[in-house]
Amino acid sequence: xxxxxxHVALAVPDLAAAVTLYRDTLGADVSAPQALPEHGVTVVFxxxxxxxxxxxxxxxxxxxxxxxxxxxxxxxxxxxCYEVDDIIAARDRLTASGARVLGDGQPRIGxxxxxxxxxxxxxxxxxxxxxxxx
Amino acid sequence: xxxxxxHVALAVPDLAAAVTLYRDTLGADVSAPQALPEHGVTVVFxxxxxxxxxxxxxxxxxxxxxxxxxxxxxxxxxxxCYEVDDIIAARDRLTASGARVLGDGQPRIGxxxxxxxxxxxxxxxxxxxxxxxx
Numbered sequence: 001x002x003x004x005x006x007h008v009a010l011a012v013p014d015l016a017a018a019v020t021l022y023r024d025t026l027g028a029d030v031s032a033p034q035a036l037p038e039h040g041v042t043v044v045f046x047x048x049x050x051x052x053x054x055x056x057x058x059x060x061x062x063x064x065x066x067x068x069x070x071x072x073x074x075x076x077x078x079x080x081c082y083e084v085d086d087i088i089a090a091r092d093r094l095t096a097s098g099a100r101v102l103g104d105g106q107p108r109i110g111x112x113x114x115x116x117x118x119x120x121x122x123x124x125x126x127x128x129x130x131x132x133x134x
Numbered sequence: 135x136x137x138x139x140x141h142v143a144l145a146v147p148d149l150a151a152a153v154t155l156y157r158d159t160l161g162a163d164v165s166a167p168q169a170l171p172e173h174g175v176t177v178v179f180x181x182x183x184x185x186x187x188x189x190x191x192x193x194x195x196x197x198x199x200x201x202x203x204x205x206x207x208x209x210x211x212x213x214x215c216y217e218v219d220d221i222i223a224a225r226d227r228l229t230a231s232g233a234r235v236l237g238d239g240q241p242r243i244g245x246x247x248x249x250x251x252x253x254x255x256x257x258x259x260x261x262x263x264x265x266x267x268x
Contacts (some may be wrong), residue, residue, distance in 0.1 A: 003183060005183075012260070025228065028135070049139075050184045053139070121208075132185035
């Protein structure tokens, strides 16, 4: 069911400093920052050839990244996103097996303009998993 | 400098249960477990097409995964591994910029039989980064 790794998301407390770190120190190909207020983040995309790394900084008071950074003030690995062909079929298979989908269980349109869902990390050994229909 | 994402490593408290979860619930292509006592882990590899997910369970008392699981008993995202062409050149560039390499600073042979280094997460916004020469 799960397909390619679409991206790994890292939460960072200071996106400008993170861009400098990844571009200058790690020599990576980093995009310009994009504010996504409807997702509560400002994001940069790092193209590493076979997948993407996304650096997320909280945007707005209700940002879901904010509680993570309160627990991990230096930042850290936030989630992994796998591609699926059919997000409704994937959700139904997962919930039938007892796994929980975050929120109201309905896919919403993610940062790439495609339907996404997040799975409860308690059901996946502490890893926050995003599914994106491609 | 950093190249492709070689793998994402997730620490798990129970590898047999993790295999069931990833194979049966998430429908992933999971390898047989391999004990790597010299690395203090038992590992399974999940081929997601464009990269790998590695599930790590502690093996032996001195396992470096063990303190992570003491802090995160359910498991969690442990590290990301980027490929580099020349690990000595990468190390020298990173240390010249002030970044710290874990251990004695010398590459050792990693789980795939290739030279690896780990970078200090405090220098990379809380993310533990492995570099592997390919």
